[in-house]
Structure formats: C-alpha cells, structure tokens
Amino acid sequence: MPLTRSQKKFLNNLFQEEEIFWDKPSLITYGTDSSIAKGRPDVVVVPGKVSQIQQLLSFAQNEDIPVIPRGRGTGRAGGCVPVKGGIVVSLLRLNKILEIRDKDFVAIVEPGVITGYFQKILSQKKLFYPPDPASASFSTLGGNVATNAGGMQALKYGVTGNYILGLEVVLAGGKILRLNNLCHKNACGLNLAPLFVGSEGTLGIINKIYVKLLPLPESSASLLAGFTSLAKASDFIQNLFQLGIVPCALEIIGPTCIRALSAITTLPFPEARAFLLLKFDGTKSSVEDHLNLTQTRLRADFYLTATKERQAYLWEIRKKISPAAFKLRPNKLSEDFTVPRGKIRAFLSFGEELAARFKLPILMFGHVGDGNIHTNIMYDAKNKEELALAKEIHFLLLKKVLELQGTITGEHGIGLLKKKYVDLQLDLPHRTIMAKLKNTLDPKNILNPGKAF
Numbered sequence: 001m002p003l004t005r006s007q008k009k010f011l012n013n014l015f016q017e018e019e020i021f022w023d024k025p026s027l028i029t030y031g032t033d034s035s036i037a038k039g040r041p042d043v044v045v046v047p048g049k050v051s052q053i054q055q056l057l058s059f060a061q062n063e064d065i066p067v068i069p070r071g072r073g074t075g076r077a078g079g080c081v082p083v084k085g086g087i088v089v090s091l092l093r094l095n096k097i098l099e100i101r102d103k104d105f106v107a108i109v110e111p112g113v114i115t116g117y118f119q120k121i122l123s124q125k126k127l128f129y130p131p132d133p134a135s136a137s138f139s140t141l142g143g144n145v146a147t148n149a150g151g152m153q154a155l156k157y158g159v160t161g162n163y164i165l166g167l168e169v170v171l172a173g174g175k176i177l178r179l180n181n182l183c184h185k186n187a188c189g190l191n192l193a194p195l196f197v198g199s200e201g202t203l204g205i206i207n208k209i210y211v212k213l214l215p216l217p218e219s220s221a222s223l224l225a226g227f228t229s230l231a232k233a234s235d236f237i238q239n240l241f242q243l244g245i246v247p248c249a250l251e252i253i254g255p256t257c258i259r260a261l262s263a264i265t266t267l268p269f270p271e272a273r274a275f276l277l278l279k280f281d282g283t284k285s286s287v288e289d290h291l292n293l294t295q296t297r298l299r300a301d302f303y304l305t306a307t308k309e310r311q312a313y314l315w316e317i318r319k320k321i322s323p324a325a326f327k328l329r330p331n332k333l334s335e336d337f338t339v340p341r342g343k344i345r346a347f348l349s350f351g352e353e354l355a356a357r358f359k360l361p362i363l364m365f366g367h368v369g370d371g372n373i374h375t376n377i378m379y380d381a382k383n384k385e386e387l388a389l390a391k392e393i394h395f396l397l398l399k400k401v402l403e404l405q406g407t408i409t410g411e412h413g414i415g416l417l418k419k420k421y422v423d424l425q426l427d428l429p430h431r432t433i434m435a436k437l438k439n440t441l442d443p444k445n446i447l448n449p450g451k452a453f
C-alpha cells in the first residue's frame, strides 16, 4: 500500500529535509544491497537522533508500515532489501564512537560506525576488536551485529557475537530495550543481547553497542603454503590442528581459483593446485615459534613467509579471487556454506567432483579453518543450459552441506535469498520458537518483513 498523504506529512515533519529521500534514484539505490536481490522502499530516512527512531517505530506500528533497518548495504543475502515497500532507515548518521574505556577493555559505539575505522582508532590505543569481515573497511558495526558477521580471524578469535557485551535496541512500538553491560562476564538473568545478534533487522533497531576489546597483539606474520593436490592441502589442515597450533587466519585457495588467478597475476608457485594462507599473531617469539614449527613439522610442496610489512602481498592474492573469477564466466552463484571441520575434505572433494561432472567452474576458497568455504559457481546467464546446470550444482552442494551436518550460511545470514532453504536445516520446534519470539517483539510484523524467518 502506498503511503497516504497524512503519513507522508508525519514523516516530513519528523525528519529534516536532508534526512528524508523521496526521489526515484534514492529509492532505487536503497532498494539493493550487494546481492542480486532488489526491492523498492516508499521512502528512505537517515535519522540523526535515537528519539526519531523511537517516534518512527511507534508511528509505523500504529500505521502498519514496514521498516527496514540498513547499515552500509554490503549484505550478501538481501537482508536490507525492502521487499514489501515501507521505510528504509539508514543508520549511517548514528556513527559515533561514544566511549573507549581502555581500563575496562570495553567500547560503546553507535551502529553506523564503520568497522575498519573503529579498529584503526583502537589500534592507536593498543586495543583490538578482532572480527574482520572482508568488508570491514566499508560495512557498519550495526550491520555486523545484525548479521553476526565473521571474517578471516574468526578461527582464533570468534565472530562478531563473541564481542557483544550488551546492546540498546529500539523495539517495534518505539520503546527502548536497554541491555547495557560493561562486564566481560554477567550471569544475571537471561542474556537477551545474543537474541539480537544475527536477527537481521527483524526484532528491533540496534542503536547502541557495548563491545568487548582485547589487547592488540604485538606481532604477526603470514605464511603461504602451496600444494600440488587439493588432498594434500586438506591433510595439512587436519595435521596443523593436531600440532596444537591455531593460526588467527587459515584461508584456502582451491584449484579453480588458481586457474582464475593465473589469468590476471603471476602466482609464486605455478605448479600449485591449492594454496593455504596462514596468519599467526601474538608476541614476537610466539609468532616465530609457530612459523618455524609449521614449516618444520608439516609438509607442503612450497612455502613463502612474510613478516608484518610484507604480508599485504600475500593477502592481495586472496583478495584478487573475486575479480579473477569473472575471467572464467560472467556470472556467479555465490554461497557461504559451512561444514564441520572434520568434513572439510569431503566437501572440497565433492565440489571438485561436481565441477568435473558438470564442466562448469566452481571456485572454492575462504575461511577453511572454520569449515566456511565460499563457493562460487561460475556460469554465463545468456546460456540457458549453463544457468540450469549452475542451479542444479547449487542444489547438490546445498544438499551435501546438510548431509555433512553443515549450515547453509556461515556468516552472511538468511536474508531474502536463503529463506526458502531454512526449513531444510531447522526443524519445526526450532522454527516455532523463532516465530513466537518474533511475534512477542514485533506483533504486527513491521520490522523487515519477509526476511530471515
């Protein structure tokens, strides 16, 4: 239902001229994220005060209007795409780091703070916020909390949710739920903050975040290990953990990625069929120990080490995978499937088998230490046969992930694109409790309707 004249008048009164957008280009821009999903809101607002969000959510609940919270729109699952019209609320003006309590190892931030900027400010104070989605330089902490974003360093340090001590959330209807907490431990009552972590804008609008911090590690170094077969790389992963070493990052670059990368760059070990990229951090001596131990105790066909300043070169290789993929085909079906660590080898081999059987490139890369293997099925959308094959491969991979007791999303969330697969993973009692929680917090289903669950 389009907004009525009186509804438009209310919104124009609540927001300053520069805080509200009705023009077509804005509605088109705010109807997308970084997935293929598209929608169109009725209006976009960019509040500068929490009281505006409160009034907005009270109004929207009374008038039955959808409200879609939005950070930087970098989501990969269509989470902030407005599929039922309504009001997109951009949190980008609530972008202050409110307090850095260095003695408490806690920071209090607004949701629109850019993650990478926050990390940079902290590092000047020798403090550390480890979650590092590859989008850190342009995604928001609010979006990271709402999707429970992971990243390369999740292997050692965990994901966003592991660093959320408390939250302040504006609920449907406009009341504020204060889950304030400065303590690294807190056993008083049910811990409600995690309920909003990964809630993808469906339970409330996060307006303040209490973040746990760590001391900044003194040193780091990276190691590129090359293998002449994918099986050797899989063995290396298992053996590494058996050595008792947990790197802060362990990424895989599979055979098809190497083929794509070779088209745009010269790789340091041309015979490689797979690379593992490892990063260690800690004290200088522990980093050196881990580098030495790995190279002396574990077998790879090729090793290249880089210390602090020279590491960027190695990580550039990893960053080039996404652009290189388009050298193979113009379109991709991309997933963030995750399997239990013990099933990594089975999943990687299955991907290789499908690529050979269907003769389409399947890139497998990413956070292999967590079992979170990004899978890009490359195809040409103009070729109907390839499109059908890509969809078939996608479904076979999804079924395999579930057979291996994995998850259909390790870090991007359900959003819009994976909604149709949720029933395949979560059983009825689980889904019923989620629906009841949603109904308790948002009885009129105004918050990001049509998403997640």
Ligand SMILES: Cc1cc2nc3c(=O)[nH]c(=O)nc-3n(C[C@H](O)[C@H](O)[C@H](O)COP(=O)(O)OP(=O)(O)OC[C@H]3O[C@@H](n4cnc5c(N)ncnc54)[C@H](O)[C@@H]3O)c2cc1C
Pocket (backbone or CB within 6 Å): 033, 034, 068, 069, 070, 071, 072, 073, 074, 075, 076, 078, 079, 080, 091, 111, 132, 133, 134, 135, 138, 139, 140, 141, 142, 143, 144, 145, 146, 147, 148, 149, 150, 151, 152, 199, 200, 201, 202, 204, 205, 206, 207, 411, 412, 448
């Ligand atoms: C190049 C690239 C690399 C990426 N790498 C990673 C990666 O390594 N790991 C990873 O996990 N993800 C990754 N992503 C996905 C994406 O960056 C993350 O999901 C990120 O957390 C989204 O943040 P955002 O600010 O863009 O949120 P948006 O995309 O704007 O929103 C995401 C969801 O959060 C909700 N939301 C946003 N702000 C709030 C709020 N204040 N209150 C309530 N709900 C809110 C929205 O409604 C939506 O459902 C990547 C994306 C790109 C483009």
